[in-house]
Amino acid sequence: MxxxxxxxxxxxxxxxxxxxxxxxxxxxxxxxxxxxxxxxxxxxxxxxxxxxxxxxxxxxxxxxxxxxxxxxxxxxxxxxxxxxxxxxxxxxxxxxxxxxxxxxxxxxxxxxxxxxxxxxxxxxxxxxxxxxxxxxxPGITSLQALTAAHAIPLNTLAEPVTITTGRRLAERGWPADVDTVAVLLDGGCAFDTLAPENIHIWWGAYLGMPTEAVIEGPLAEVAETIRTRRAALRAEHGWIMDVYLLRRTGPQP
CATH class of the missing domain: 3.40.1010.10 (Tetrapyrrole methylase, N-terminal domain)
Known part of the structure; x- marks a missing residue:
């Protein structure tokens, strides 16, 4: 055995x-x-x-x-x-x-x-x-590390959260009936497939490590910063593990 x-x-x-x-x-x-x-x-x-x-x-x-x-x-x-x-x-x-x-x-x-x-x-x-x-x-999940790094709750009051992958987000878009989406296993930047208006993002890479990097803000304002930072980190280390939380903050176009 x-x-x-x-x-x-x-x-x-x-x-x-x-x-x-x-x-x-x-x-x-x-x-x-x-x-x-x-x-x-x-x-x-x-x-x-x-x-x-x-x-x-x-x-x-x-x-x-x-x-x-x-x-x-x-x-x-x-x-x-x-x-x-x-x-x-x-x-x-x-x-x-x-x-x-x-x-x-x-x-x-x-x-x-x-x-x-x-x-x-x-x-x-x-x-x-x-x-x-x-x-x-059980261990510390990437979502626990992400929300701790940004000092935010995972969900808004009395509302659900959908946990999905970058592949799924890119293929099917924003999941129905939720305002908060947690995205794991994103080989690229699947948030680029979304209309960025009225979406806030909390992003983190190498969470809990000395090389930890975190960025947050309106998606329309920080998407390019995340893309650039992510590419630089991947080139520097040869690999990257990142995760992010998306939250709708108003009506969508």
Whole structure:
């Protein structure tokens, strides 16, 4: 039996770890760290630093190559194939480094429950016959980090919020019947697809890190500033993780 602990780590800062997360890391027989392409090596470095900060030199940490998603295939097909490849990589690492079972930990950006597929990949392994018992240690979500950075509430009084992706916002526009939209996983600047009048934006990147960047204001006034800042940060670091909140402040054109 493999006891798989999916540990939410926020943005990778030790300050974002809960006490439960630290306990789960200490209890693990093995922690798997994914290696991505070279231009995102800083993401692996952050996980390494987190393990060193919490566990010192005694941790059993193993790195594995994370498969990449095919950018040319239809989106859902590419994601399903990608998940299957990641599940196979997990299975190989487990067979090699934890063949007799034990406690395995994976460190998940943000929280495993919010726009993350780690739980779906674990389900694949169970469906394929692996004896796998999954537990989740919740972490700081990007939305918590964003609203904290701007010192704002997520919603307006007695009103709902829609959480969506940049792809969805660009394809379908503003969701119906809500005045507040939280946007994650935006590979570009999907807010450019909206008529900017009477929309306020709160944007943040690298939230909780020393490189944190935040911008807020009327979308019509700050959209270009965000685009320019985002491009510069991505060029500087080789990767970017950002999130933003949009709120209607008046009638739409």
């Amino acid at each position: 493999i006891d798989l602990h999916l540990i939410g780590i926020g943005t990778g800062s030790p300050d974002h770890l809960t006490r439960a997360a630290e306990k789960a890391m200490h209890a693990a027989d093995l922690i798997l760290l994914p290696r991505k392409r070279a231009d995102t090596a800083a993401l692996l470095d952050l996980r390494r630093a987190l393990c060193a900060e919490v566990l010192g030199d005694g941790a059993r940490v193993v790195e594995f190559d994370l498969p990449e998603r095919d950018p040319n295939a239809p989106y859902l097909t590419a994601v399903r194939d990608w998940h299957a490849a990641i599940a196979a990589a997990w299975a190989e690492a487990i067979a090699t480094h934890l063949p007799d079972g034990g406690r395995l930990a994976l460190l998940v950006w943000g929280d495993p429950s919010l726009y993350d597929s780690t739980l779906r990949i674990a389900d694949r392994l169970r469906c394929e016959g692996m004896a796998l018992r999954v537990s989740v240690v």
